[in-house]
Amino acid sequence: MTRLPITKTPKVxxxxxxxxxxxxxxxxxxxxxxxxFANIPQCTRKDLRNAVEAAAKAGPGWAKRTAYNRGQIxxxxxxxxxxxxxxxGDALAVGGATxxxxxxxxxxxxxxxxxxxxxxxKYEQVLGSVNPVASPHFNFTVTEPMGIIGLLxxxxxxxxxxxxxxxxxxxxxxxxxxxxxTARPYPAIVLGEMLxxxxxxxxxxxxxxGFRKDIVPTMATHAHLRAxxxxxxxxxxxxxxxxxxxxxxxxxxxxxxxxxxxxxxxAQGLYEIRDFVExxxxxxxxGA
Amino acid sequence: xxxxPSPSLPLFSAGGWGMVAALMKAGSPAAFRRxxxxxxxxxxxxxxxxxxxxxxxxVKQASKVAGLKLVVSMVDLTTxxxxxxxxxxxxxxxxxxxxxxxLDVPPVAAVCVYPSMVKHARRALGADTAVRIASVATAFPSxxxxxxxxxxxxxxxLADGADEIDMVIxxxxxxxxxxxxxxxxxxxxxxxxxxxxxxxxxxxxxxxxYDNIRAASFLAMRVLRPGDFIKTSTGKTLLxxxxxxxxxxxxxxxxxxxETGIPIAMKPAGGIRTAKQSLHFLIAVKETLGDAWLTNxxxxxxxxSLLNDLLRQLEKEKxxxxxxxxxxxxxxxxx
Numbered sequence: 040m041t042r043l044p045i046t047k048t049p050k051v052x053x054x055x056x057x058x059x060x061x062x063x064x065x066x067x068x069x070x071x072x073x074x075x076f077a078n079i080p081q082c083t084r085k086d087l088r089n090a091v092e093a094a095a096k097a098g099p100g101w102a103k104r105t106a107y108n109r110g111q112i113x114x115x116x117x118x119x120x121x122x123x124x125x126x127x128g129d130a131l132a133v134g135g136a137t138x139x140x141x142x143x144x145x146x147x148x149x150x151x152x153x154x155x156x157x158x159x160x161k162y163e164q165v166l167g168s169v170n171p172v173a174s175p176h177f178n179f180t181v182t183e184p185m186g187i188i189g190l191l192x193x194x195x196x197x198x199x200x201x202x203x204x205x206x207x208x209x210x211x212x213x214x215x216x217x218x219x220x221t222a223r224p225y226p227a228i229v230l231g232e233m234l235x236x237x238x239x240x241x242x243x244x245x246x247x248x249g250f251r252k253d254i255v256p257t258m259a260t261h262a263h264l265r266a267x268x269x270x271x272x273x274x275x276x277x278x279x280x281x282x283x284x285x286x287x288x289x290x291x292x293x294x295x296x297x298x299x300x301x302x303x304x305x306a307q308g309l310y311e312i313r314d315f316v317e318x319x320x321x322x323x324x325x326g327a
Numbered sequence: 328x329x330x331x332p333s334p335s336l337p338l339f340s341a342g343g344w345g346m347v348a349a350l351m352k353a354g355s356p357a358a359f360r361r362x363x364x365x366x367x368x369x370x371x372x373x374x375x376x377x378x379x380x381x382x383x384x385x386v387k388q389a390s391k392v393a394g395l396k397l398v399v400s401m402v403d404l405t406t407x408x409x410x411x412x413x414x415x416x417x418x419x420x421x422x423x424x425x426x427x428x429x430l431d432v433p434p435v436a437a438v439c440v441y442p443s444m445v446k447h448a449r450r451a452l453g454a455d456t457a458v459r460i461a462s463v464a465t466a467f468p469s470x471x472x473x474x475x476x477x478x479x480x481x482x483x484x485l486a487d488g489a490d491e492i493d494m495v496i497x498x499x500x501x502x503x504x505x506x507x508x509x510x511x512x513x514x515x516x517x518x519x520x521x522x523x524x525x526x527x528x529x530x531x532x533x534x535x536x537y538d539n540i541r542a543a544s545f546l547a548m549r550v551l552r553p554g555d556f557i558k559t560s561t562g563k564t565l566l567x568x569x570x571x572x573x574x575x576x577x578x579x580x581x582x583x584x585x586e587t588g589i590p591i592a593m594k595p596a597g598g599i600r601t602a603k604q605s606l607h608f609l610i611a612v613k614e615t616l617g618d619a620w621l622t623n624x625x626x627x628x629x630x631x632s633l634l635n636d637l638l639r640q641l642e643k644e645k646x647x648x649x650x651x652x653x654x655x656x657x658x659x660x661x662x
Binding site: 088091095257260261262263282285286 | 647648649650651652654
């Protein structure tokens with residue numbers, strides 16, 4: 040008996056669920072050989088809005104977890120990726136990566152997650168401080184997560200760049216709404232499936248696929264997003280900065296014209312975490 | 328959700344008094360069937376299909392803005408918590424009068440508070456105001472107090488300046504089939520209300536079936552005056568106003584109106600938190616009862632957090648950008 044082929048409907052991971060675009064629109068994705076591979080959700084500004092609502096719901100619970108627990112969960116995500124290297128390798132191959140290149144990218148991604156899992160209960164000790172003041176007060180500075188962060192992933196290293204952008208952001212207790220690479224969206228779809236099994240509460244990371252022109256203007260102006268990060272070209276940076284002025288949000292963008300070496304150790308570290316935290320300084324009187 | 332099973336044995340046969348007691352406990356099928364024969368039963372599947380369609384209407388921007396403003400004017404801005412204070416009620420009243428600066432929105436229909444807070448609401452709103460004061464009297468939310476003390480509570484709320492009384496029906500009596508008792512209690516509260524508007528809370532989540540909701544609606548409507556309300560819920564149980572419950576009650580109001588010419592008003596309460604949900608309810612009203620019910624004299628929303636989302640969406644329509652909830656008052660959420 041011949042068996043019907045079972046093809047997968049790629050869906051995006053938003054609010055802990057796998058959904059189609061609210062618009063019901065999709066765009067066709069070709070594999071490296073130019074053959075039709077799948078229809079990918081073409082998310083719109085309303086999907087972005089819904090993702091922000093999901094992130095807002097998940098945020099307080101995620102921020103309240105202990106730093107140690109957030110580290111454990113990010114470590115668990117690395118475990119999930121390690122266990123499903125083959126799936127992710129296939130996903131990267133759709134975008135044209137060779138087996139060797141895919142394996143290298145997956146290894147780098149797992150290592151990146153472990154890097155931030157380690158930082159989770161340590162960054163506060165480095166970024167926070169006890170400050171000298173000329174009065175009988177303890178004066179100390181601590182970090183707080185900003186809230187919901189919008190991220191724009193580049194086409195190069197579609198898995199590694201996306202994870203390099205989102206891992207430091209969630210490490211400190213923020214939540215993420217990210218637009219995956221438009222040209223190579225499939226690894227982000229598979230990453231969503233791993234996130235779903237990684238103990239990460241639904242809504243902490245929300246991954247959208249689609250076109251930048253549909254998402255960037257709304258990401259710029261949405262007042263509930265506290266900051267924007269990722270990679271953007273000159274025109275997008277202009278739009279994002281203008282929108283950010285109006286809605287008072289932080290913008291930390293890598294220019295698309297100067298490609299980042301995502302494999303480099305320079306693409307990870309404490310300062311990536313610092314980019315998306317607020318500092319709070321407290322004065323406390325010293326008792327007798 | 329259809330008819331309750333009819334008794335398989337005559338009441339006074341071999342089963343004896345034990346059987347009678349068991350049947351009474353199960354909801355007195357005989358009395359229930361008599362009522363259902365008069366008013367008809369509910370097609371539960373039909374209702375579910377009908378209301379599912381309400382959420383699929385495409386509402387364009389101008390209609391949406393008009394709808395959202397209409398909903399604002401229909402809100403019974405509610406605070407019913409043990410931790411209510413006079414100052415909290417006063418700030419609620421300010422919000423009721425002036426929901427948001429720069430949006431050109433009307434004041435809400437009413438504030439809804441516990442009887443002990445009525446005098447504080449009256450002081451905050453003043454005597455001459457567009458915002459009415461509703462109070463949940465009659466041992467809200469359970470209604471499990473002697474009728475005497477329930478009526479005393481109504482009188483006290485009215486004396487302190489309440490314009491509207493939200494009463495709960497005696498669900499225990501209803502489920503035991505003592506329909507006359509239910510009706511008599513509503514009548515007693517109605518007579519105590521005098522000129523004040525009466526809202527009868529059926530507490531649909533405790534009535535369990537659509538047939539029961541329809542039956543309770545008719546029991547109440549038969550003793551209400553034109554302009555009095557039937558209301559879905561107290562908001563204190565797990566299941567509150569749904570489009571399905573709302574539809575059953577709207578259709579009961581329609582059938583009662585066609586039969587008697589008496590217009591009864593409707594108030595869904597509890598669980599309506601988003602502007603989008605509220606528009607679905609408006610569509611239900613428009614398509615079931617028509618434009619005559621699209622006014623705050625005939626339709627209300629009992630809600631505490633709905634108003635902020637309405638304002639948030641109106642601001643979004645005005646500016647074209649999505650808003651953060653913490654830019655609107657009373658959104659304690661800081662994330």
